[in-house]
Amino acid sequence: MADAVFSGVPPIPAYDSYLSLIRRRRLYSGLLLILFVAVMSAGFWVADDRNAGGFINGFTSILNFPMDVVEEAWRKRALIPGLLVEYFPALVETLNIAAAGTIIGAVSGFVLSLLASSGLAPWPRMIGVFRRFMDILRAFPDIVIALVLIYLLGGGPVPALIAIALHTAGALGKLFSEVNENVDLKPVEGLASVGASWAQRMLFGVVPQVAPNYLSYALLRFEVNVRASAILGFVGAGGIGYELKNAITWGPGKFDAAAAIFLLLFLSIVFFDQISSYFRERLTHGGAAR
């Protein structure tokens, strides 16, 4: 149709070059797509090849284990409420690790972010140093720190707490410093003009501006940390993850305990997801934040 319209009209140079541009773009996108599909399928093939059990075998037996667990839990359903109560302290420990790690990490991240944002830093030349420091904190997967600390301190919640606090300090420090970049500096200058110290300027000039955003990020981080804390328990740091590992490695006979722990973990993750998204909604979209 386009040709019919343009057929009596002398060819426009821009039109031709536009068409060839489109054609080249399509070619590139097509090639990229083919490359992507090839990489994905080759990747799945390699992953399948290096896995102990194959995909087809695994796929057909994917429900066996959950069915075993559910079947045993159903047979012993009378015990489940008792087990939920029994494992509740372990859940509390996991949540405590996450909460304390988030608080310590957020406070350290707050200080680090102030030291690393231009306009607020007391030593502007050190900004780059503190930024790199946060990058390194962030790059350490918490499991690495936790495993090394378990070797040094023995099992228990403290290694997990330190690991989570360090990682959180790096992750929140970065997000906080992005918030700090948008801070209105006028209140800070006003406080400086009446002779406020650096700590006073930050506390009264910056914190009131950034607090809602900070809280929102910290809540999101808390959600992430609840999951992380459960995982760290699984590798030996106590809490519900540790109980889960024991129940699973015990095998049949303790599947009712495994089911109870699954349930506790799932419910608490969903619960804190809901709570935190409710508060984050209130914090970001105004609405009676206080």
Place this chain on the structure above:
Amino acid sequence: MTVADIYTQTTGRFSRQRLMTAAIPLGVLAYLAYIFVAFDIGGLMGRLRVDNVMTLLSDTYSYKTHVTRDTRTGDVTVAIEGERRGTYAPGTEPSWVSTLDGVTTVGLDADNIVTFDADTTSWDIPGYGLLTATRSGREITLNRNPDTLPDWISYSSARVDVKTSAGRLSVTRNRTEVFRYAFGWELFWFTLDSPYYGHSLFALLFGPQLDPAQSNLVGMWDGFWGNAMWHHGEVAWALGETILMAFLGTFGAAIIAFPLGFLAARNFTPLAALRFSVRRVFDFVRGVDGLIWTILLSRAFGPGPLTGTLAILLTDTGTFGKIFSEALENVDNRQIEGVQSTGANVVQRYCFGVIPQVVPVLLSQVLYLLESNTRSATIIGAITGGGIGLLLTQAIITHKDWEEVSYYIVLIILMVMAMDWLSGVLRRRVISGRAV
């Protein structure tokens, strides 16, 4: 309302506000105090295993060479870290150890020289004096009063152990062993049985060909890649596996979540029941969490990268589904109407009206999660047994080769930082709209 009323009201509000600002930090402090007691942080220093700290630190930057004399056979072996692959062939021992007429001399440094033969071991320790341990029958005797020994010498009739900053000596009934410490990671490039060991890089690159069958460069690569103590080849595979898990999991989840996202978006799925159920599916797979998925899947698929991939894929399908459907609900309708006004059918409307609007947002989210999933893949690998996470946990659990642990940690950090950088570069390109 009088001025006085307003005044009391205002001061009341102020003092309440002040109370609140004081209460929050106090509450947090009280909570931390509770944690301090509950986690017994006061007793932390008592639980710290100082010897483990020392092992970890010294292993990280140094290695030890064992000089061992077996009492039964009388053979003296020199081996790096006591490993078979690090054993010096007879006649190729380093110059600081020598055996003459059955007497072995080990120079730990210029001032500390340990000599031993079949029965007698002596070490003239600077600042302490000559220490001689003699094996007579089944007993070991010292030339010092066993009751007044310093704490760096431990003695029983079956065993003598001396630890100084210069090195370590241990004498038992069955063997005499001297440990000499040196800076660095031992045999990082080549093991002792490789012909390329002990040559400078310059000599290897420009010097004569050492192996007539292959060029130096090829041989060096083989020797390095197949290094039997550091296993560089296997470590590289493990890193690749971890990145593969993150890549396949993230993009697989994005591909699955993309069509599902339309089903969960209000403006594309008017059917509330369908929308609601798709959303609950997203919430469920997200809520079950990577840990539980990993456990369930590793039961079916066994340990390996496929299990990790599928665990990441399942969790992220929920995350992406939520993000995608939110992005789709924020689509600008005018663009779709514009495309529709040219007579486009449904497929064309989606292709040219909807997808160009959401793809940059979605792609940027996918790339963002790719970076964090590299870290998750390390963790999942540690649980399910795949990739660099498995190597790391194994190295830590054996409590032996801490230099390998440090090596893996450095590699993991570099990998995460590289992925962070790559995802940042790609995201900036996607957002600024060039290429893709």
